[in-house]
Amino acid sequence: MGSTITEKILASHCGKKVVEPNEFIEPKVDIALSNDVTAPLAVKEFRKAKIKKVFNKNKIAFVMDHFTPNKDILSAEHVKFVREFAKEHKIKHYYEGGNVGVEHALLPEKGIIVPGDVVIGADSHTCTYGALGAFSTGVGSTDVSAAIATGKVWFKVPNSIKFVLTGKLNKWVSGKDIILYIIGLIGVDGALYNSMEFAGPLCKKLTMADRLTIANMAIEAGGKSGIFTPDEITENYVAKRAQRKYKFYTSDKDAKYLKIFEIDCNKILPQVAIPFLPSNTKAVKDIKKTYIDQVVIGSCTNGRIEDLRIAASIIKKGKKVNPNVRTFIIPATPEVYSQALDEGLLRIFMDAGAVISAPTCGPCLGGHMGILASGEKCVSTTNRNFVGRMGHVESQLFLANPAIAAASAIKGYIATPDEI
Amino acid sequence: MSDIILKGKAHKYGSNVNTDEIIPARYLNTTDPAILSKYCMEDIDKNFVKNVKSGDIIVAENNFGCGSSREHAPIAIKAAGISAVIANSFARIFFRNSINIGLPILESPEAVKAIKSGDTIEINLNEGIIKNVTKNKSYQSQPFPEFMQKIIKAGGLLDYIKSTGGEQS
Numbered sequence: 127m128g129s130t131i132t133e134k135i136l137a138s139h140c141g142k143k144v145v146e147p148n149e150f151i152e153p154k155v156d157i158a159l160s161n162d163v164t165a166p167l168a169v170k171e172f173r174k175a176k177i178k179k180v181f182n183k184n185k186i187a188f189v190m191d192h193f194t195p196n197k198d199i200l201s202a203e204h205v206k207f208v209r210e211f212a213k214e215h216k217i218k219h220y221y222e223g224g225n226v227g228v229e230h231a232l233l234p235e236k237g238i239i240v241p242g243d244v245v246i247g248a249d250s251h252t253c254t255y256g257a258l259g260a261f262s263t264g265v266g267s268t269d270v271s272a273a274i275a276t277g278k279v280w281f282k283v284p285n286s287i288k289f290v291l292t293g294k295l296n297k298w299v300s301g302k303d304i305i306l307y308i309i310g311l312i313g314v315d316g317a318l319y320n321s322m323e324f325a326g327p328l329c330k331k332l333t334m335a336d337r338l339t340i341a342n343m344a345i346e347a348g349g350k351s352g353i354f355t356p357d358e359i360t361e362n363y364v365a366k367r368a369q370r371k372y373k374f375y376t377s378d379k380d381a382k383y384l385k386i387f388e389i390d391c392n393k394i395l396p397q398v399a400i401p402f403l404p405s406n407t408k409a410v411k412d413i414k415k416t417y418i419d420q421v422v423i424g425s426c427t428n429g430r431i432e433d434l435r436i437a438a439s440i441i442k443k444g445k446k447v448n449p450n451v452r453t454f455i456i457p458a459t460p461e462v463y464s465q466a467l468d469e470g471l472l473r474i475f476m477d478a479g480a481v482i483s484a485p486t487c488g489p490c491l492g493g494h495m496g497i498l499a500s501g502e503k504c505v506s507t508t509n510r511n512f513v514g515r516m517g518h519v520e521s522q523l524f525l526a527n528p529a530i531a532a533a534s535a536i537k538g539y540i541a542t543p544d545e546i
Numbered sequence: 547m548s549d550i551i552l553k554g555k556a557h558k559y560g561s562n563v564n565t566d567e568i569i570p571a572r573y574l575n576t577t578d579p580a581i582l583s584k585y586c587m588e589d590i591d592k593n594f595v596k597n598v599k600s601g602d603i604i605v606a607e608n609n610f611g612c613g614s615s616r617e618h619a620p621i622a623i624k625a626a627g628i629s630a631v632i633a634n635s636f637a638r639i640f641f642r643n644s645i646n647i648g649l650p651i652l653e654s655p656e657a658v659k660a661i662k663s664g665d666t667i668e669i670n671l672n673e674g675i676i677k678n679v680t681k682n683k684s685y686q687s688q689p690f691p692e693f694m695q696k697i698i699k700a701g702g703l704l705d706y707i708k709s710t711g712g713e714q715s
């Protein structure tokens with residue numbers, strides 16, 4: 127019996143030839159990461175346990191991205207607490223201020239995470255790195271605390287579910303629509319405890335940006351991880367960035383899957399997830415006219431340069447955002463920001479009346495930089511539309527791709543770019 | 547080791563109770579369990595904190611604790627006085643976090659189906675037996691794998707690591 131890419135990566139990190147689903151293992155981790163919300167707890171636990179040394183100062187990443195630039199005194203104290211720990215232990219990958227970007231956009235961009243890695247992060251969207259052909263999964267602060275002490279983590283080897291993507295992408299359809307469609311199909315616990323492996327002929331045509339978006343939202347189906355088979359597109363992305371050696375793994379032809387879904391992407395039209403679950407997906411054309419108060423374009427899901435380019439192209443066509451719609455553009459990293467500046471995208475957003483923010487998770491989790499009042503509605507390129515996610519419990523969040531978000535900002539209601 | 551018995555009234559919820567509802571992000575600028583407990587379940591049940599008594603049990607349907615990785619969620623639940631959570635199923639990061647911080651969690655769809663809010667529940671944690679005292683019915687939940695039982699017995703993940711001499715110094 128063959129192995130999946132996930133099983134192969136995990137086996138290689140615990141000194142075994144093969145691992146089987148449901149087996150408990152303690153693999154070595156290549157990177158353990160944490161942010162300004164979860165790292166304070168991890169550091170507190172680490173100090174409480176009186177552990178003296180971190181396992182490897184080069185394999186830990188602290189990214190201060192959620193409530194930064196610090197939104198209040200308590201948040202500033204948290205960051206200070208983590209900063210002091212990072213200095214004391216000479217943590218190599220500490221990001222704050224002008225260096226910081228949204229963690230899951232920043233770490234692949236900087237080549238800190240590479241194909242073949244085992245990555246854990248005290249952030250549920252750590253599954254993003256599966257786009258590179260790494261095994262990566264979200265854990266809690268105590269898990270990270272243990273991993274930065276020992277370099278290891280306990281796991282149950284997940285079963286894999288294969289999603290065979292076929293067909294072509296329709297107009298205005300992107301990776302975001304594919305993953306929203308899949309979550310709509312299988313539900314928010316449809317892949318609970320399992321690895322979601324994306325395969326099929328369409329995968330070879332998906333950009334890294336699309337793959338990162340798809341893997342990013344595996345957690346919204348309950349998945350332990352999402353993963354793509356690395357190929358030439360991966361190689362082109364990684365070669366110029368990788369800070370370490372990397373290795374491409376591939377699933378065997380006779381690997382075992384819990385389930386296999388054939389996804390005919392010809393059927394997928396631009397999607398929107400209506401409140402209050404990411405699985406409440408519908409085609410944009412099938413929802414009733416919904417007037418909105420705010421648009422957010424950014425996050426670890428859709429804050430990359432490709433996302434800003436498509437948003438800018440649509441906003442340029444419409445010239446001005448609707449006066450009833452506060453529009454926030456949040457480049458996910460300093461590199462994305464800088465590139466958007468060089469390409470003239472920020473000028474387009476400014477002239478259209480949008481607000482351009484420093485890189486931050488900010489409104490995605492209802493932190494700051496665009497919190498909703500009661501009764502307000504927002505179209506967001508982020509990943510969750512739970513009750514109260516971006517503010518008041520009676521606010522409503524609609525998840526969509528950047529093209530839909532940009533078109534909606536212009537029209538003042540949830541719209542496709544064809545309406546401009 | 548003598549049996550651990552947990553007893554309290556049930557607070558029942560549906561499916562997909564997420565970590566944003568358990569502890570909204572607006573309170574994540576603290577790690578203090580006492581402060582977090584004051585806002586526990588605020589966005590799904592405003593009266594929870596008012597009604598909860600020490601020892602009470604949360605009962606929920608599928609995928610309890612889905613969403614973010616915030617360990618603040620099980621911490622808030624534990625600090626609010628909840629002695630255990632029973633559900634049909636748990637989201638996996640919430641499951642890990644609960645084991646790691648020592649919040650007992652049990653899976654039993656049969657028990658969940660029969661329990662109503664306000665029922666008195668008694669749990670024998672060693673045996674995994676859930677007793678609905680109000681209805682005088684008992685249910686057997688899935689026992690934890692041995693690996694996890696060791697973590698629980700050690701009092702949490704870091705204590706377990708220290709007990710096995712796992713840290714590399």
